[in-house]
Amino acid sequence: xxxxxxxxxxxxxxxxxxxxxxxxxxxxxxxxxxxxxxxxxxxxxxxxxxxxxxxxxxxxxxxxxxxxxxxxxxxxxxxxxxxxxxxxxxxxxxxxxxxxxxxxxxxxxxxxxxxxxxxxxxxxxxxxxxxxxxxxxxxxxxxxxxxxxxxxxxxxxxxxxxxxxxxxxxxxxxxxxxxxxxxxxxxxxxxxxxxxxxxxxxxxxxxxxxxxxxxxxxxxxxxxxxxxxxxxxxxxxxxxxxxxxxxxxxxxxxxxxxxxxxxxxxxxxxxxxxxxxxxxxxxxxxxxxxxxxxxxxxxxxxxxxxxxxxxxxxxxxxxxxxxxxxxxxxxxxxxxxxxxxxxxxxxxxxxxxxxxxxxxxxxxxxxxxxxxxxxxxxxxxxxxxxxxxxxxxxxxxxxxxxxxxxxxxxxxxxxxxxxxxxxxxxxxxxxxxxxxxxxxxxxxxxxxxxxxxxxxxxxxxxxxxxxxxxxxxxxxxxxxxxxxxxxxxxxxxxxxxxxxxxxxxxxxxxxxxxxxxxxxxxxxxxxxxxxxxxxxxxxxxxxxxxxxxxxxxxxxxxxxxxxxxxxxxxxxxxxxxxxxxxxxxxxxxxxxxxxxxx
Amino acid sequence: xxxxxxxxxxxxxxxxxxxxxxxxxxxxxxxxxxxxxxxxxxxxxxxxxxxxxxxxxxxxxxxxxxxxxxxxxxxxxxxxxxxxxxxxxxxxxxxxxxxxxxxxxxxxxxxxxxxxxxxxxxxxxxxxxxxxxxxxxxxxxxxxxxxxxxxxxxxxxxxxxxxxxxxxxxxxxxxxxxxxxxxxxxxxxxxxxxxxxxxxxxxxxxxxxxxxxxxxxxxxxxxxxxxxxxxxxxxxxxxxxxxxxxx
Numbered sequence: 088x089x090x091x092x093x094x095x096x097x098x099x100x101x102x103x104x105x106x107x108x109x110x111x112x113x114x115x116x117x118x119x120x121x122x123x124x125x126x127x128x129x130x131x132x133x134x135x136x137x138x139x140x141x142x143x144x145x146x147x148x149x150x151x152x153x154x155x156x157x158x159x160x161x162x163x164x165x166x167x168x169x170x171x172x173x174x175x176x177x178x179x180x181x182x183x184x185x186x187x188x189x190x191x192x193x194x195x196x197x198x199x200x201x202x203x204x205x206x207x208x209x210x211x212x213x214x215x216x217x218x219x220x221x222x223x224x225x226x227x228x229x230x231x232x233x234x235x236x237x238x239x240x241x242x243x244x245x246x247x248x249x250x251x252x253x254x255x256x257x258x259x260x261x262x263x264x265x266x267x268x269x270x271x272x273x274x275x276x277x278x279x280x281x282x283x284x285x286x287x288x289x290x291x292x293x294x295x296x297x298x299x300x301x302x303x304x305x306x307x308x309x310x311x312x313x314x315x316x317x318x319x320x321x322x323x324x325x326x327x328x329x330x331x332x333x334x335x336x337x338x339x340x341x342x343x344x345x346x347x348x349x350x351x352x353x354x355x356x357x358x359x360x361x362x363x364x365x366x367x368x369x370x371x372x373x374x375x376x377x378x379x380x381x382x383x384x385x386x387x388x389x390x391x392x393x394x395x396x397x398x399x400x401x402x403x404x405x406x407x408x409x410x411x412x413x414x415x416x417x418x419x420x421x422x423x424x425x426x427x428x429x430x431x432x433x434x435x436x437x438x439x440x441x442x443x444x445x446x447x448x449x450x451x452x453x454x455x456x457x458x459x460x461x462x463x464x465x466x467x468x469x470x471x472x473x474x475x476x477x478x479x480x481x482x483x484x485x486x487x488x489x490x491x492x493x494x495x496x497x498x499x500x501x502x503x504x505x506x507x508x509x510x511x512x513x514x515x516x517x518x519x520x521x522x523x524x525x526x527x528x529x530x531x532x533x534x535x536x537x538x539x540x541x542x543x544x545x546x547x548x549x550x551x552x553x554x555x556x557x558x559x560x561x562x563x564x565x566x567x568x569x570x571x572x573x574x575x576x577x578x579x580x581x582x583x584x585x586x587x588x589x590x591x592x593x594x595x596x597x598x599x600x601x602x603x604x605x606x607x608x609x610x611x612x613x614x615x616x617x618x619x620x621x622x623x624x625x626x627x628x629x630x631x632x633x634x635x636x637x638x639x640x641x642x643x644x645x646x647x648x649x650x651x652x653x654x655x656x657x658x659x660x661x662x663x664x665x666x667x668x669x670x671x672x673x674x675x676x677x678x679x680x681x682x683x684x685x
Numbered sequence: 686x687x688x689x690x691x692x693x694x695x696x697x698x699x700x701x702x703x704x705x706x707x708x709x710x711x712x713x714x715x716x717x718x719x720x721x722x723x724x725x726x727x728x729x730x731x732x733x734x735x736x737x738x739x740x741x742x743x744x745x746x747x748x749x750x751x752x753x754x755x756x757x758x759x760x761x762x763x764x765x766x767x768x769x770x771x772x773x774x775x776x777x778x779x780x781x782x783x784x785x786x787x788x789x790x791x792x793x794x795x796x797x798x799x800x801x802x803x804x805x806x807x808x809x810x811x812x813x814x815x816x817x818x819x820x821x822x823x824x825x826x827x828x829x830x831x832x833x834x835x836x837x838x839x840x841x842x843x844x845x846x847x848x849x850x851x852x853x854x855x856x857x858x859x860x861x862x863x864x865x866x867x868x869x870x871x872x873x874x875x876x877x878x879x880x881x882x883x884x885x886x887x888x889x890x891x892x893x894x895x896x897x898x899x900x901x902x903x904x905x906x907x908x909x910x911x912x913x914x915x916x917x918x919x920x921x922x923x924x925x926x927x928x929x930x931x932x
Contacts, residue, residue, distance in 0.1 A: 120756050124763055124876045131870045163873025176873045682699075 099417070099443040100508050102592055103556055104522045106549075109602035113181065113416030115408060116604055122182055128162060129189035137193045141482065144195050144318035147310060152199055152318060153233060153277040160230020164190070165204055169212060174225035180419045180436075181412065184360040188408075191364025194486050195318030201361055202273035202319075203227070205354050207234020210282045210346050211297060213433050214338040219297060223280060235278035237269035237298075237324055238347055245499050248293055248344050252285035252326065256333070263287070263336065265296065265304070265329040271493075275307055276320030283326065284343045293343030297335040304329035315485030349437050352444045354494045356418070359411045359450035362458040362490050366404040369461050369483050371682040373397065373468045378681055380470075387468070391667075394674035396464040398622075401677055402670075403457040405616070405685050406623045410596035411454060414446035445507045448500040449589045455490035455497060462487040501585035502578065508588070509567065509574075523564030526557045530654045544610065544617075548598045548624050551661055555594065555631055558658035559587045562635045565651060569642045583638035587631050594627040615676045616685060618669035625664050632659040686741045686833070686855075688732045689790055690766065691800035691812065692748045693721040694757040698805070708900045720757050723801020725764070726868040727861035731831055732799050733765040734866060740833050741797075743767055747789065749782045751775050755884065763871035763879035771886045777807060778894035783815030785889045790820060796855040797838065802827055802862040810860070817858035825851055829864030 118126070136158055137144070143151055159165055168183035169175025183204075190197045208227045211219055211234075226232040243250040252267025267285055272278075281298040298305070308323035338346055374397055377388035387393050422439030426432050440447070466473035466480045473480045491497045512519035563584050570577055601620040605613045635655045643651055677684060696702065697717040705712040720729075735741040746769040748758050758769045772785045790798060798820070803810035810826070817824030829848070830841035836855045841848055843862065871879075913921045925932045 120759065121876060121880065123756075124760055124871060124879075125873065127760075128870050128872070128876065135870065161872065162870060167873070176877060679701075 098517065099421075099441075100445045100511055100517050102446075102595060103508070103559060103588070104517070104519065106553070107595065107599060109545075109599045109606065112413045112596070112599045112603060114600045114603050115412050116607065118185065122185055125167075125178075125182060126185050126189050129164065129186055132159065132162060132164065133190065133193050133196075137196045141194055141318070145482070147276075147318060147320070152196070152320065155196055156199060156203060156230050156233055156277075159190075159200060160228075164200075165208075165230045166228030167204070169208070169224060169228045173212070173220060174228040180422070181415045184357065184411065184415045187357045187360040188364035188411075191361030192368035194365075194482060195316045197361055197365070198316050198319040198489075199274055201354075201357060202236065203230075203234050205357055206236035206350055207274060207278070207280070207282070209350050209353065210236070210295060210337060211280075213349070213437055214295070214342070214346050215297070216334075218334070219337070223297065227280065232279035233274055233277055234280045234282070235272055235274040235324075236350075237272050237281050237283040239271050240268060241270050245496060247284070247347055250284060250286070250293060252283070254285045254287045254294065254296065254331070256287070257330075261333060263296065263331045263333065265298065265326040265331050267326050269324045269326070271311070272322055272324045274320055275322035275324050276310065281305075281324065282337065283331075284347060285326075287340055290341050292341040293347065294340050295337040295343040295346050296331050297337055298326070298329065298331055302329055302331060314488060315482070316489055317485075349441060351494060352440045352447050355451035355500065356411065356414060356440075356443075356447040358490060358494045359407065359447075359454035360415075362454040362487075363404060363408045363411060365483070365487065366400070366407070366454075366458045366461040367683040369458075369465045369480070370397070370400045370404060370677070372479055372483075373400065373465045374677050374683070375681055376472075377468050378678060387470075388674075388678045391671070393468055394678070395667075395670055396468055397677050398670035398674040400461045400464055401673060401683060401685060402619050402622050403460055404683070405619050406593045406597040407450070407454040407457045409600040410446070410593045411450045413596045413599065414443050414450055417446065418443045445504055445588075446592065448495070448504045448507070449592050451494060452491075452497045452500050452504075452585070453589050453593050455487075458487045458490060498578075498582070501589075502581050504585045504588055505563070505581045506575070508563075519560065519564070522556075523560040526560045526654075527564060529557070530561070530650050544605065545598065545602050547662065548620060551624055551628060552591070552595045552598060554658040554660075555587075555591045555627065558631055558635055558655055559584070559591055561651060561654055561658065562587065562638050565647075566638060566642060577641070580638050580641055583634040583641075586634040587638075590627040590630045590634075594624050597623050615673050618672050619685065621664060622666050622669050622673075625661055625666055628659045628661045632656070635659070686735070686796045686836075687743045687745070687793065688735065688741050688797045688799060689786075689793070689795040690724065690729050690732045690744060690746050690761075691786060691798065691816070692724050692729070692746050692758055692761045692769075693801070693804040693806075693812075694718045694748065694750055694754045695721045695804050695806040702903075704901050704903070708902065709898065711901065718754075718757055720761055721801050721804040721806075722868075723803060723805070723860075723862060725761065725801075727863065727865040728799035728801055728859075729761060729764060729766070730866035730869055731861060732797075733869075735797075735833060736765070745770065745793070745795075747772065747786055749774055749776050749785050749889075758884060759879045760871065762882045762884070763875040764869060765875060766882070768883040768885070771884065772889050773886050774889050776894065777898070778896050779807075779809045779811040780815055780896070781892050781894045783812045783819060784892040786812070787816050787819035788889065788892070789887065790816070794856075796836065796857075797833070798822070798856070798858040799831075800858070800860050802860045813858050813860035820856060820858065822856040822858050823853045824858045824860075825853065826860040828859045828861045831859060831861070831865055 136155055166175030167178045167186050171177045190200050211223050227234050238247055240250045254263040254265045256263055265285055279300050283296045283298045284293045287294050304327045306325045311321045377393050378386050380387050418440050421442045422435045425435035425438055462484045466484050469478055469480045472478040511517040566580055597620050601616045604616055639651045697719045700716050703712040732744045736744050744766045746761050746766045748754055749772045762769055776782045800813045814824050825840045825842055827843040828840050829843055832839045838853050838857055840851045
């Protein structure tokens, strides 16, 4: 690949208009020996230290969570992606995703872990001065100090830049005096370091500050009573004339919002990784129960209604995972490419991540909703015991729900997905108009019924995905044209467009993963994965059709509507496929293995 | 003091064992392998503790296996140990395995050879004692505690109905079980260091196996549980007598 092609290959959002070769994606079946060893360490850590103590963790037993964080720190799990010069292990992004995934099955512990290693550490690592990094990062990497992140306020959640917290420089110019109230602060109860967002004087934008717990004027409210993740410390933090040394301003004045947004890009994909790990764990627990629980003289795993649920849990999880690691690899490649062009590694990391902010938002939404599906059906598979607080599904069900809310609600993330895509098109970074116009032109012409090209193992699915892209381009292109500036206010249409994009990206990622896997292991060894891909794509076609139809009917009428609906039907048409048999095959494998095994 | 720890690769405990070739071999396709828990949790960790407390100077690991055993031996290196040696041979015969290990051990001269009390696949429990015989060293099996002072090891071992304490001079081969040490999780530093630790491979001089496996058999499927009402002691007695044949 020459340089021009390399640049072309690393653009985020381009999945909508370009074909990705299967060999270019990273798939989880490619983890190397060292990465698998790290993953095993995480799994063993949960099994030995966290899982046996979940009830004590949820009761917030004094000192337990910080102790577990110390244990994780001693194993090196808090410094995976921190550069070695700051006491970390300098591992790549995919490895840190893998760790997040494996620890994602740790309920409240995984929240404390993710908050500490993500929003608690990364703002300082990415935006801190050398002095700030040298002072704080080694202690955060080892777990000696625990980190928290204070952005949300009672009146500013999704609208983060509207916060009321204020900072004022003292007359001697040595300190900022910080005042404000922060809410939903994860790890607040035991954090030593807070990254706090506040506006200096009457600035338009936020600034960020590194605040040590020992600085004067910090008080905490009692622990919040939450629906789930009860073991995660969540408190309000009050800053009352808190004196912050000027050298603790993070980055530049008014750069706080940018920090918050960029850190969230990483946080979103990581949240996706964590929920994938949780999904796998819940599926394994559910399968095990279905194999043990007998009704009418047979294990309930023998019944089709239960098999459907088990298969569907696995299909959604496998698909989410395919997308998450495809995007992780892309982020890493983009970062490496920018470093090669001479960019500072940390800037490159931020820029590389930002490139794939669309994909990160997609993964956050898809993986968190997959987990919610998985836990819901997990409760159902457990039947009456699923509703008992004595059985594990109760905790999984409650703990899952927060994932659709934090790191930007799924609604905000859906809007961002479309908004970022369109903004890139406006800026000329992404040529959406050309392809969209081409699709519009196709609506007038005689449809290509295909049939001439040679049928191969993946030709059908590849064709479907190419058509899904046309469906999205047609609806999105038309929505932009018809609604113009109004589109931003038509949130229902934005949700429809986002859902189409999400299904497209996840379906394509699944197809690419299975194609690459078949290349590695042969068709015979990938029978269930092929079934997963076929069911997912079959269902994605229907979801894309439904979202497209809702959108078209909301803004188009007359001949135009009829023509677009004809186009949408054509672009989402798939051949008849026995999804029941495919799900039975997938479930049979899972039941035989007695665990999630893909 | 130099310690040699014997590491055996075994199928993960959740693996479903499948047979092939007319039940004369185990089908290893799709099997996940782990370090034999007795080797890892007790023998290896105790060796590492002895090195950490500066009693031991060198901890070497040894395995008998083909290249596919390397991930397992590197995992052992991630836990600790200075270097590893893989004897490039495929052996499931305890005498042959012991011969390979003893042949190498003689060339270095270890004070202490530690292994698990048995491997959890074939459960022969005989490699350790055979190594001792071949090295002309003492042997202590079923060890639950190992203390070392100078060239003397004080070892507690489980015996029928109790415990025995033995004092032995080096060289000695000790087969370890629960109590000898506490399992550890490999940390990031260890995992990263494992990549650069020496893992040497040697081709053994020929040593014939003395056993041949004729065939494998799956254990009979577990019978279901028969529930007997607490009011019906006669039925229970009858079942224990005629079906279970225990009274």
